[in-house]
Amino acid sequence: MPGSETSDRILQAIYRAVDAVNEERPKDQGLQKSPQTTLFGKGGQLDSLGLVSFIVEVEQQVEEELGVSITLADERAMSQQKSPFLTIRSLADYVSLLVEENEAGKR
Amino acid sequence: MKQENDKPVMLITGTSRGIGKYLVEHYLARDFCVIGCSRSPATHEPVGGYQHFQLDVSDEVAVKMLFAEINRSFRRLDVLINNAGIASMNHMLLTPAQTARNILETNFVGTFLFCREAARLMKRKGFGRIVNFATVATPLRLEGEAVYAASKAAVLSFTEIIARELAPFGITANTVGPTPIRTDLIRSVPPEKIEQLVERQAIKRLGEMRDVANVIDFFIRPESDFITGQAIFLGGV
Numbered sequence: 148m149p150g151s152e153t154s155d156r157i158l159q160a161i162y163r164a165v166d167a168v169n170e171e172r173p174k175d176q177g178l179q180k181s182p183q184t185t186l187f188g189k190g191g192q193l194d195s196l197g198l199v200s201f202i203v204e205v206e207q208q209v210e211e212e213l214g215v216s217i218t219l220a221d222e223r224a225m226s227q228q229k230s231p232f233l234t235i236r237s238l239a240d241y242v243s244l245l246v247e248e249n250e251a252g253k254r
Numbered sequence: 255m256k257q258e259n260d261k262p263v264m265l266i267t268g269t270s271r272g273i274g275k276y277l278v279e280h281y282l283a284r285d286f287c288v289i290g291c292s293r294s295p296a297t298h299e300p301v302g303g304y305q306h307f308q309l310d311v312s313d314e315v316a317v318k319m320l321f322a323e324i325n326r327s328f329r330r331l332d333v334l335i336n337n338a339g340i341a342s343m344n345h346m347l348l349t350p351a352q353t354a355r356n357i358l359e360t361n362f363v364g365t366f367l368f369c370r371e372a373a374r375l376m377k378r379k380g381f382g383r384i385v386n387f388a389t390v391a392t393p394l395r396l397e398g399e400a401v402y403a404a405s406k407a408a409v410l411s412f413t414e415i416i417a418r419e420l421a422p423f424g425i426t427a428n429t430v431g432p433t434p435i436r437t438d439l440i441r442s443v444p445p446e447k448i449e450q451l452v453e454r455q456a457i458k459r460l461g462e463m464r465d466v467a468n469v470i471d472f473f474i475r476p477e478s479d480f481i482t483g484q485a486i487f488l489g490g491v
Contacts, residue, residue: 200377
């Protein structure tokens with residue numbers, strides 16, 4: 148997995164995506180910037196359209212932060228036993244995995 | 255005169271010639287900041303407000319790089335016009351598979367990629383206008399144009415559906431379906447074939463570039479925010 152500095156930058160990129168989607172949500176329904184925040188699925192705070200918006204924002208923020216273009220919602224993500232979109236923590240772990248693979252591909 | 259950063263930003267594909275080249279001049283004259291692209295180098299004289307990129311519209315990496323550049327330079331995109339397209343007139347029995355693949359890649363996959371990347375940029379502002387290109391060859395079921403017409407039928411169906419998917423983000427998506435216009439695209443079509451086609455239109459004349467621009471003008475107006483998923487075929491087809 149990427150180093151802790153990269154993991155921090157990924158988490159910050161995700162939090163900026165949270166800020167962006169919160170701008171379009173009612174004030175009392177904003178997502179919390181915490182690894183434990185549930186996103187989608189049981190107890191999740193995003194509906195399917197909200198998840199689409201959020202994924203697009205995360206991809207853009209990760210690209211701006213790390214210069215890495217990733218695709219979050221592909222067949223692989225959908226076939227994971229545990230959805231990467233369950234919480235901010237699981238999403239950050241999945242982004243880390245994709246970033247790591249991207250870096251390995253460049254070596 | 256608007257400041258550069260106040261001007262609406264428009265991206266047009268396939269701007270090295272034909273309708274695309276005409277549209278660049280049309281919208282520069284209407285105070286848009288215009289970005290164009292084509293597989294060949296720019297054919298426009300360097301002019302303020304216009305930037306040209308050389309790429310293949312079906313090359314995903316190149317398309318993503320173009321949009322990253324637009325994001326860096328403008329932080330916005332107001333209008334996308336997916337004009338780039340190729341045709342190959344041939345009987346279905348004589349059409350190589352590679353020709354079919356090339357037509358689908360440019361006409362459909364290219365349109366898909368540009369719509370996807372444009373919508374990502376447009377949704378940030380909660381505003382966007384997408385205009386895709388169909389053809390009268392589809393509703394006229396034109397013999398000799400089976401693959402071309404099918405690729406544009408895919409664009410038509412795609413546009414109708416993304417209109418619904420993008421509506422929550424303030425983005426409209428519509429289609430213009432030109433009749434034959436004197437461009438390179440119909441250069442190799444025999445004149446009698448063009449005459450037969452024109453005879454099947456309600457208004458029996460060749461199309462003009464301005465006919466296409468007129469429909470696009472309508473689709474992209476701010477007042478057209480209740481018009482989406484629609485197709486307008488020229489000539490009364």
